[in-house]
Amino acid sequence: MPLCGHGALVIWHGITPEGDAEMIRWHNSEHVPERVGVPGFLRGRRYRSTTVREYVDLYETESVETIRSAPYLERLNHPTPWTQRVLPHFRHTFRIGCRVVSSVGRGQGGALVTVRLRPQPGRDEALRAWLSGPLLAALREPAGFVGAHLLETAAETTRIQTAEGKLKGGEVATTDEPWPLVLLVECSDVGTAEALVGGLLHADLLAAHGAGADAVAGTYLLQLTMDAE
Numbered sequence: 481m482p483l484c485g486h487g488a489l490v491i492w493h494g495i496t497p498e499g500d501a502e503m504i505r506w507h508n509s510e511h512v513p514e515r516v517g518v519p520g521f522l523r524g525r526r527y528r529s530t531t532v533r534e535y536v537d538l539y540e541t542e543s544v545e546t547i548r549s550a551p552y553l554e555r556l557n558h559p560t561p562w563t564q565r566v567l568p569h570f571r572h573t574f575r576i577g578c579r580v581v582s583s584v585g586r587g588q589g590g591a592l593v594t595v596r597l598r599p600q601p602g603r604d605e606a607l608r609a610w611l612s613g614p615l616l617a618a619l620r621e622p623a624g625f626v627g628a629h630l631l632e633t634a635a636e637t638t639r640i641q642t643a644e645g646k647l648k649g650g651e652v653a654t655t656d657e658p659w660p661l662v663l664l665v666e667c668s669d670v671g672t673a674e675a676l677v678g679g680l681l682h683a684d685l686l687a688a689h690g691a692g693a694d695a696v697a698g699t700y701l702l703q704l705t706m707d708a709e
Contacts, residue, residue, distance in 0.1 A: 482583030483629050484522035487541035490594070490631070490662055492574045492698075493648070494534050499569025506566045507537075508704060515539060516708040518555060520546030523707050527592050527700030530670055534572075536594055536700050538664070547577035547637040556642035567647035575645070576658050577637030582612055584620075585627020588705060589666030591673040595681055596659035596696045603690030610689040611663060618680055619665055624672030631662040659696070673699040 495503050512524040520542040527536040541547060559567065574596075599607045611630055619628050638658050665681070667673040677697050679685075686695050 482585060482627060483580055484540040485520075485542040485546075486580050487520075487544040487546050487634075488578045488580055488629070488631050489537075489539040489541060489547050489637075490576050490578060490664075491537040492534065492572075492594070493537075494532070494571035494573075496569040496571065497533070499566065500533065503566050503569060504703075506562050510560065510562055511566075512704060512706050514555065514560075516706055518546075518549075518552050520549060520552070521708060523705065525588070525702065525706075526704040527702050530591075530674070530699045530701060534698070536592065536698075538592075544577060544579045544634045544637060547634070548640060553640070553642065556640075556644045559644050559647065563644065564647060567644060570648040573648045574658070575638065576631075576662060577634045578631035578662055579634055581630040581632050582616070583627070583629045584616065585625070585666060587626055587666075588702065589624075589626035589668055590702050591624075591667040591670045592700045592702065593663075593665040593667065593673045593676050593681060594696075594698050594700065595663040595665075595686070597661040597663065597686065598657075598659050598692040598694055599661070600687075600690050600692050607661070607690030611661070615680065615689075619676070622667075622672050622675070624668040626666040626668055628666070629664040631664065633658050633660045633662065659694075670699060670701060 516524045523540040525538045
């Protein structure tokens with residue numbers, strides 16, 4: 481099935497070697513259960529990079545407004561003692577709240593490709609048309625395809641400064657412009673995911689269809705999925 485709701489929160493982050501195991505325990509036992517207990521949070525997932533010590537946390541929400549709702553901000557500004565111990569080990573955190581533009585497929589894939597995109601000047605419409613049309617059709621051809629989701633960054637959620645953000649050393653400065661588009665492609669296996677990054681989602685092909693030079697693609701393996709009760 482496609483994403484559960486009309487909003488999504490995507491967080492990319494590294495972790496120090498000494499904080500890695502503790503982060504997994506905290507995330508499994510406290511943090512994700514806490515998050516999916518917030519009204520409007522429907523599902524939480526964690527993926528680990530296939531190449532570096534980096535994680536992607538994906539939360540599916542009822543709407544983009546959930547990501548700046550009072551109950552959620554209450555949690556962000558009152559981190560638990562365990563959260564306060566773990567978050568200083570985070571590195572290079574990018575947290576992006578998004579609206580779901582399109583979402584196709586059924587089920588959850590064991591592997592995930594994430595692509596952060598910024599259109600070249602004057603090519604926003606061309607890039608969006610390619611992402612939601614010809615590219616989507618081509619992505620569905622491989623046997624390992626499970627789903628694809630095009631997200632649009634909601635800057636008003638991404639720029640919110642919170643106590644948790646400060647513990648991570650800051651996330652996105654109020655003056656920064658995060659990538660406006662995020663593409664998620666779910667696959668049944670890492671081989672399919674890696675083939676997409678080397679083929680249909682290669683930087684040269686993205687650029688040919690209007691993506692800027694700062695596009696960032698990565699492949700990840702699913703570690704955890706948890707639905708709201």
